[in-house]
Amino acid sequence: MAAYKPVVVQACPKLGEKITQDTLYWRGYKTPVQIKEFGAINKIDFSPVPPYNYAVTASSRIHIYGRYSQEPIKTFSRFRDAAYCATYRDDGRLLVAGSEGGGICLFDVSGKAPLRQFEGHTKPVHLVGFLSDKYRIFSGGDDYSSNLWDIASATEIISYSEHTDYVRCGCASKVNADVFITGSYDHTVKLFDARTKSSVMTIEHGHPVESVLLFPSGGLLVSAGGRYVKVWDVLKGGQLLVSLKNHHKTVTCLCLNSSGQRLLSGSLDRHVKIYSTTSYKVVHSFNYATSILSLALSPEDETIVVGMTNGVLNVKHRKPEEKNENSQKKRQPAYRTYVKGRTYMPKQEDFCVSKPVKRVLRKYDKLLRSFQSSKALDAVMEPPIMLHTPEVTVAVMQELHRRGTLRSALAGRDEKQVNLLLTFVARRVIEPRFTPVLVTVADMITDIYQPVVGQSEIVDKQFLKLQQAIGKEIDYQEELLEVLGMMDTLFATFTKKKDTCLEENKNNGVTEIIETNRKY
Numbered sequence: 001m002a003a004y005k006p007v008v009v010q011a012c013p014k015l016g017e018k019i020t021q022d023t024l025y026w027r028g029y030k031t032p033v034q035i036k037e038f039g040a041i042n043k044i045d046f047s048p049v050p051p052y053n054y055a056v057t058a059s060s061r062i063h064i065y066g067r068y069s070q071e072p073i074k075t076f077s078r079f080r081d082a083a084y085c086a087t088y089r090d091d092g093r094l095l096v097a098g099s100e101g102g103g104i105c106l107f108d109v110s111g112k113a114p115l116r117q118f119e120g121h122t123k124p125v126h127l128v129g130f131l132s133d134k135y136r137i138f139s140g141g142d143d144y145s146s147n148l149w150d151i152a153s154a155t156e157i158i159s160y161s162e163h164t165d166y167v168r169c170g171c172a173s174k175v176n177a178d179v180f181i182t183g184s185y186d187h188t189v190k191l192f193d194a195r196t197k198s199s200v201m202t203i204e205h206g207h208p209v210e211s212v213l214l215f216p217s218g219g220l221l222v223s224a225g226g227r228y229v230k231v232w233d234v235l236k237g238g239q240l241l242v243s244l245k246n247h248h249k250t251v252t253c254l255c256l257n258s259s260g261q262r263l264l265s266g267s268l269d270r271h272v273k274i275y276s277t278t279s280y281k282v283v284h285s286f287n288y289a290t291s292i293l294s295l296a297l298s299p300e301d302e303t304i305v306v307g308m309t310n311g312v313l314n315v316k317h318r319k320p321e322e323k324n325e326n327s328q329k330k331r332q333p334a335y336r337t338y339v340k341g342r343t344y345m346p347k348q349e350d351f352c353v354s355k356p357v358k359r360v361l362r363k364y365d366k367l368l369r370s371f372q373s374s375k376a377l378d379a380v381m382e383p384p385i386m387l388h389t390p391e392v393t394v395a396v397m398q399e400l401h402r403r404g405t406l407r408s409a410l411a412g413r414d415e416k417q418v419n420l421l422l423t424f425v426a427r428r429v430i431e432p433r434f435t436p437v438l439v440t441v442a443d444m445i446t447d448i449y450q451p452v453v454g455q456s457e458i459v460d461k462q463f464l465k466l467q468q469a470i471g472k473e474i475d476y477q478e479e480l481l482e483v484l485g486m487m488d489t490l491f492a493t494f495t496k497k498k499d500t501c502l503e504e505n506k507n508n509g510v511t512e513i514i515e516t517n518r519k520y
Helices: 021-024 335-340 361-368 373-379 383-388 390-403 406-410 416-426 435-452 457-519
Strands: 034-035 042-048 054-058 061-065 074-076 082-087 094-099 105-106 116-117 125-130 137-139 146-150 155-160 167-172 180-182 189-192 199-204 209-214 219-226 228-233 239-244 251-256 262-267 273-274 284-288 292-297 304-308 312-317
Touching: 021 273, 021 284, 021 416, 042 082, 042 180, 054 082, 054 304, 082 125, 094 125, 094 137, 105 137, 137 180, 155 361, 180 219, 180 304, 189 209, 189 219, 189 228, 219 251, 262 292, 262 416, 273 292, 361 373, 361 390, 373 390, 373 406, 383 390, 390 406, 390 416, 390 435, 406 435, 416 435, 416 457, 435 457
Parallel strands: 125 167, 167 209, 209 251, 251 292
Antiparallel strands: 034 312, 042 054, 054 061, 061 074, 082 094, 094 105, 105 116, 125 137, 137 146, 146 155, 167 180, 180 189, 189 199, 209 219, 219 228, 228 239, 251 262, 262 273, 273 284, 292 304, 304 312
């Protein structure tokens, strides 16, 4: 008796996500840790010096978290109302923040009480930051003004009132200690030089500006507002280089990685998009539970922190690199390698003894081997198999049809089983790889259970779904045939034109040769 041959499952290529180096890199973060804050998180800022603590501004408090701590290691709560935009200085020793009342507070990271308080804005201050010389602070408020402050004397150096709406974002140049940039809800981004009394450059973004970012070189500026992220060339007078529209809702925050080769943007659509700064294409995307207000990446790209509107802080740490060299022991050569050598080939007079290979059969193969057709079909009608590996279910149906036992396997089923069969057939019959087999299965099910139509609402509903699916597919195929006919006509026309052109060229060439011969 011949040995049983297992069912051959047809393998079809799957159109999945393209795995790139960026995909592998950004997937290399651990499961996120979630920390609940007191209110919406409007700013996250990492300290530029080790151990890279980060400041989280939410409600009327500023919490300082360690890299791996889930509880704040320090809290600044000397605010009457909401606090905004807590930002570290480049040396990580000072922290500045705005407030709802219009005041600006400067804190020593090792202390609790404010070192300096700057009064001058008449409305909430949503933007504060240090210039790169470390001795001056710039700010922007809802009173439409952008101010420059001296830290030592706690006095205002200059005030610019060029914006016509709320000033909500800004950044300082790391190349020039006198240059800083502000973005406003009046749709403009303005570049200021502390040595002048007015703005040096104005860029029209086209939407209320939520975030601005300057590349470390100082030559490129990124602005975010509405659904757009735009890149501008500052050295060419604010020329627009790229306009990106990959989000579905307002973009609220921007961030660069440590090398400056990847740009991150967070949005109210709950996504963080990662762009390559060479091609400005999306190389990866993160999905979050709620709308995103703030985003920060640690200086070593080891931690991604995202702040959301519901007050949840989402922290992702990078997985440590695994060292496989010491963990895996080297496999010792087999005994025959010592005796005969690795490259030994058997000779003609040698008697070769082969090990019998034990073949493990799956459940449906065992049932098919014992001719239990109905149970074999039941084994592949389980939801996990139908959802994730439908090709196995179809392969068993095809094998039963080849044996001539498919009709008997489909017959004699209750309402629940018929419903399951019809659901599977209605969903998968339109797939080209399954259509030949499932059309036969649908035909048999209709013949077998036609007498009981009208006795069960569930089964009747599934028959209607099957009818609609097949009807839609027939209409779709008819439309495709019409399009194919149009394309054939167009291709035939192009071919005729090419043939006529070639004939004309040949004729012209012959006449030219004849004329030249006559001249000679």
